[in-house]
Amino acid sequence: MKNRFNRYAWPYALWTVVIIVLPLVVIFVFSFSKNGSFSLEGYGLFFTPLYLKVLLKSLELALKATAICLIVGYPIALLISREEGTRKSTLMLLLMLPMWINFLLKTYAWRPILGNTGLLNSFLEMIGLDKVQFLYTEGAVLLGMVYNFIPFMILPILSVLDKMDHKLIEAAHDLGADDRTVFLKVVLPLSLPGIISGISLVFMPSVSTFIIPIILGGGQDMMIGNLIERQFLKVGNWNFGSSISVILMLVILSAMIILSLFDREKRGER
Amino acid sequence: MKKRKLPHWLILLLLIFLYMPILVLITYSFNEGRTGAEWTGFTFKWYAELFRDRNILKAMGYTILIAFIASTVSTVVGTISAWGIKYMGRRTSGILLSINDLPLLNPDLVTAISLMSLYIFLKMTFGFMTLLLSHIMFSIPYVIITVLPVLRRISRHQMEAALDLGAKPVVGLFKIILPQLKQSIISGWLIAFTMSVDDFVISFFTTGSGVSNISIAVFSMARRGINPKINALSSLMFAVVIALLLIINKNRKTRKEDLAIEENILLH
Numbered sequence: 001m002k003n004r005f006n007r008y009a010w011p012y013a014l015w016t017v018v019i020i021v022l023p024l025v026v027i028f029v030f031s032f033s034k035n036g037s038f039s040l041e042g043y044g045l046f047f048t049p050l051y052l053k054v055l056l057k058s059l060e061l062a063l064k065a066t067a068i069c070l071i072v073g074y075p076i077a078l079l080i081s082r083e084e085g086t087r088k089s090t091l092m093l094l095l096m097l098p099m100w101i102n103f104l105l106k107t108y109a110w111r112p113i114l115g116n117t118g119l120l121n122s123f124l125e126m127i128g129l130d131k132v133q134f135l136y137t138e139g140a141v142l143l144g145m146v147y148n149f150i151p152f153m154i155l156p157i158l159s160v161l162d163k164m165d166h167k168l169i170e171a172a173h174d175l176g177a178d179d180r181t182v183f184l185k186v187v188l189p190l191s192l193p194g195i196i197s198g199i200s201l202v203f204m205p206s207v208s209t210f211i212i213p214i215i216l217g218g219g220q221d222m223m224i225g226n227l228i229e230r231q232f233l234k235v236g237n238w239n240f241g242s243s244i245s246v247i248l249m250l251v252i253l254s255a256m257i258i259l260s261l262f263d264r265e266k267r268g269e270r
Numbered sequence: 271m272k273k274r275k276l277p278h279w280l281i282l283l284l285l286i287f288l289y290m291p292i293l294v295l296i297t298y299s300f301n302e303g304r305t306g307a308e309w310t311g312f313t314f315k316w317y318a319e320l321f322r323d324r325n326i327l328k329a330m331g332y333t334i335l336i337a338f339i340a341s342t343v344s345t346v347v348g349t350i351s352a353w354g355i356k357y358m359g360r361r362t363s364g365i366l367l368s369i370n371d372l373p374l375l376n377p378d379l380v381t382a383i384s385l386m387s388l389y390i391f392l393k394m395t396f397g398f399m400t401l402l403l404s405h406i407m408f409s410i411p412y413v414i415i416t417v418l419p420v421l422r423r424i425s426r427h428q429m430e431a432a433l434d435l436g437a438k439p440v441v442g443l444f445k446i447i448l449p450q451l452k453q454s455i456i457s458g459w460l461i462a463f464t465m466s467v468d469d470f471v472i473s474f475f476t477t478g479s480g481v482s483n484i485s486i487a488v489f490s491m492a493r494r495g496i497n498p499k500i501n502a503l504s505s506l507m508f509a510v511v512i513a514l515l516l517i518i519n520k521n522r523k524t525r526k527e528d529l530a531i532e533e534n535i536l537l538h
Contacts, residue, residue: 005429009354009366012347012410016369019407023384024372026391072284079278091277098288100511104470104485105504108492109291112298112501119294122308147287208377211470215492225379232383232475238390245383252377 030242042243051227055247058223061138062207065145066153069202070195072146073153077194078187080154081161092158099151107144107215114140114216136218144212145202152201160194161187196263204252224248292508299501316502323499329487332398333467336483340405341462347406348413348462349455353447355414356421370411378471381408386475396478404476405469409462416458417451424450464514 034041045051080091098106113119114134121131134140164187172182210225217223224244231241276282302311320326355363373381385404394400424447432442448455470485477486484507491497 005357006354006359006362009351009358009363012351012354013366015347015410016366019385019388019403020369020372023388026387027384030387076280076284079281083277087277091281094285095288097512097515098292100464100468100515101292102468102470102485102488102504102507102511104488104492105295105500105507106291108488108500109295109504111492113291113294147291150284151288204377208379210379211489228379228383232386238387241383242387245380248377249380252380 027242027245030239031246032243034239039239042240043247045240046243046247051244054222054227055224055251058207058225059251061142061145061223062203065142065149065206066199066203068142068146069150069153070199073150073198074157074191074195077154077157077161081158092155095151095154103148104211104215106148107212110140110144110147110216111135114143135216138217138222140216141212141222144216145206145209148212149202149205152205153198156197156201157191157194160191164190193263196259200256200259203255207251207255208248224251295501296505296508298498299505301498301501304498316498317506320499320502320506325482326484326487326499326503329482329484332401332481333483333485336398336402336405337463337466340402340409340466341459343406344409344413344462345455345459348410348458349417349451351410352414352418352421353443355418357426367414370414373408374411374415378469382472382475385472389476396476398477398481401473401477401481401483404472405466408469408472409466412461412465413458416461417454420451420454421447460514460517464511467510 031042033039046055080088080095083091111118115121116131116133116135118135120134124131168186168190169182172186177185207223208225210223210229213222213226224247228241228244228248231237231244235241299316300312300314301309302313302315303309355366358366376384382404385400385407389396389400428446429439429442432446433439437445467484469483470489473483474486474489477483482490484503488500488503491500
């Protein structure tokens with residue numbers, strides 16, 4: 001019986017090899033070649049100060065965005081987890097709704113607010129202050145990342161907090177622990193899996209974004225995603241583009257590995 | 271503990287932060303003036319101009335056509351494959367599902383350039399076909415992870431019983447299995463449709479020769495600066511997304527499906 005129907009999945013298995021696995025192999029091969037022969041030129045080019053600076057800037061912005069999302073998102077997740085009934089489900093729905101709205105439009109929506117003649121600057125003028133350049137700054141890019149990705153931090157933490165056994169918290173209280181101790185010794189360690197998946201869900205799209213720097217950052221080569229986009233779509237140097245992509249994938253992979261190590265270490269402690 | 275009337279101020283602040291830009295955009299879509307924050311009067315003219323813009327209308331057409339074909343093909347292929355995966359050994363299905371998760375876990379940009387590299391490698395011409403293939407590629411995983419959990423709850427004995435009683439496999443499939451899967455198949459189709467309509471990054475990299483979808487049209491306008499037509503278009507798209515979500519919500523029956531859909535969103 002077992003083998004009778006599994007053949008229906010084999011066409012899809014073949015399809016995934018061609019369209020999911022093979023393309024990743026192609027990028028890898030492209031990244032090590034030039035004019036059809038083996039070459040490390042793409043990587044050599046990347047490891048020059050000009051491009052390394054972009055890599056560091058991407059890491060810096062993504063890490064900042066992740067940190068802000070965590071610092072703001074955790075208390076909010078905690079507060080929502082303490083809500084009950086319809087109000088809680090409404091809050092969760094309100095949190096999830098923006099995730100369904102087109103990313104591009106959500107990012108674009110900040111332009112009428114941040115622009116030179118935008119809402120914020122009109123407000124500053126009204127109260128007699130000088131105009132400030134908000135749009136086309138790193139701050140605007142950071143804002144765009146936090147705005148787009150903060151639900152990805154809150155929801156996993158919230159789902160872990162919701163599954164937490166309340167008897168543990170009660171037991172800690174009964175044994176004489178104050179609120180602070182209960183939070184630091186019970187709630188925070190138990191919510192670590194949520195924090196870790198939140199971090200990866202914010203860091204990954206932040207470090208690889210190319211839309212936010214274009215729409216809110218103005219600069220052409222601000223982040224690694226912009227470099228990749230330019231090499232593939234404007235310059236047409238697929239080999240160099242592939243090399244940068246492999247580096248981006250390695251950055252993401254190492255971030256995942258570091259996070260999983262941290263997770264395991266914490267688990268081991270308990 | 272006393273029950274507060276309003277949620278905590280921090281939550282309210284977050285909600286204002288999340289919704290303010292969207293509300294501002296919708297408000298501006300009815301603003302007479304072209305630029306600036308000033309409110310100069312109510313108008314529908316940007317909506318009228320939007321529907322006179324040939325490029326945007328064409329992009330809308332492509333968006334709906336691609337989303338319809340991609341979500342339908344993905345639903346059929348995804349459902350049949352999920353059926354096969356149910357009967358696969360644990361190890362084989364584990365490997366296949368991990369590969370299936372790759373497009374959901376990888377950043378859009380990586381999926382986009384990997385597809386672009388594939389099409390370059392296969393010397394394909396960029397255009398409608400490459401765009402459609404890409405959309406089918408990223409839609410099937412959503413259908414599979416929506417349908418498979420429900421399918422796994424259906425006992426294997428049901429189909430065996432049908433076969434023992436002399437039904438052909440096709441009859442068993444249509445009379446026994448599909449009716450139980452109906453809700454999740456519809457959800458899967460709607461999710462695939464929404465994802466396809468919503469996609470920008472993958473489309474941007476895998477299209478060519480004058481074929482573009484709404485997101486690409488918005489992007490090329492947004493790149494050039496503020497354009498009130500984008501505000502109008504955005505407001506319309508918000509309305510469509512909310513309508514689609516209401517339909518999906520209406521379709522959700524069991525808690526498990528809820529969770530599966532939540533996971534889909536998180537993973538994307």
